[in-house]
Amino acid sequence: MKNYSTYIFDMDGTLLDTAPGILDSLHSAIIDSGASVPREKINNGLIGFSISEIVDLLGLGDDAERKNAIIANFRRIYDAYAADGANWYDFSRRFIDRLRGQGTQIFIATNKPCRATTAIVERLGIDFVTDIYFPDKYSDKTLKKTEMVAEIIKKYGLNPAETVVIGDTDVDFNAARENGCDFGFARHGYSLNAEFLEKNSDFVYGELTK
Numbered sequence: 328m329k330n331y332s333t334y335i336f337d338m339d340g341t342l343l344d345t346a347p348g349i350l351d352s353l354h355s356a357i358i359d360s361g362a363s364v365p366r367e368k369i370n371n372g373l374i375g376f377s378i379s380e381i382v383d384l385l386g387l388g389d390d391a392e393r394k395n396a397i398i399a400n401f402r403r404i405y406d407a408y409a410a411d412g413a414n415w416y417d418f419s420r421r422f423i424d425r426l427r428g429q430g431t432q433i434f435i436a437t438n439k440p441c442r443a444t445t446a447i448v449e450r451l452g453i454d455f456v457t458d459i460y461f462p463d464k465y466s467d468k469t470l471k472k473t474e475m476v477a478e479i480i481k482k483y484g485l486n487p488a489e490t491v492v493i494g495d496t497d498v499d500f501n502a503a504r505e506n507g508c509d510f511g512f513a514r515h516g517y518s519l520n521a522e523f524l525e526k527n528s529d530f531v532y533g534e535l536t537k
Contacts, residue, residue: 328530337494338437340516348412356400371517375496409443410450435459436475472502
């Protein structure tokens with residue numbers, strides 16, 4: 328792996344293991360909205376997408392009122408429990424400690440909304456980042472992962488050739504490639520497309536935990 332001046336990390340399935348809290352909250356949100364989806368369809372393959380994209384992927388996005396209800400219910404439920412269900416991957420903690428001693432810039436770009444992200448950051452003492460981007464960072468627009476990375480590069484005057492996006496899903500891969508950055512694949516995460524992502528990554532980040 329080459330040396331980078333800037334690291335942009337995904338949160339879920341990359342820095343932290345957050346799957347149980349996300350999926351349980353999503354299932355409850357769907358039930359509370361009056362909809363129904365088999366529990367086995369609410370799996371790790373959904374993590375990394377925004378809640379709006381997840382509702383569409385589950386086939387529940389054709390009814391705008393129902394979709395909005397699911398999104399609102401999810402945010403209410405997950406905001407209350409997000410911090411309780413988040414834990415460090417051992418490798419991530421060690422890797423971050425090493426980067427902190429090298430003077431590199433570190434960012435987080437996550438599809439987790441602001442309130443849940445803030446709760447996790449405070450509980451786990453995440454104080455090593457230059458900035459954190461999430462979909463609702465701005466009041467007048469919603470950011471997708473590719474847009475988050477573009478905003479970070481522009482705001483901080485970064486060189487994409489010296490910047491790496493590290494994540495575990497196609498969303499992270501596309502965010503890296505569309506912004507001219509390298510991609511580090513977190514194979515210990517939640518991807519259901521691991522073979523493609525590992526083959527097309529610039530390096531594999533982390534350790535296989537299975």
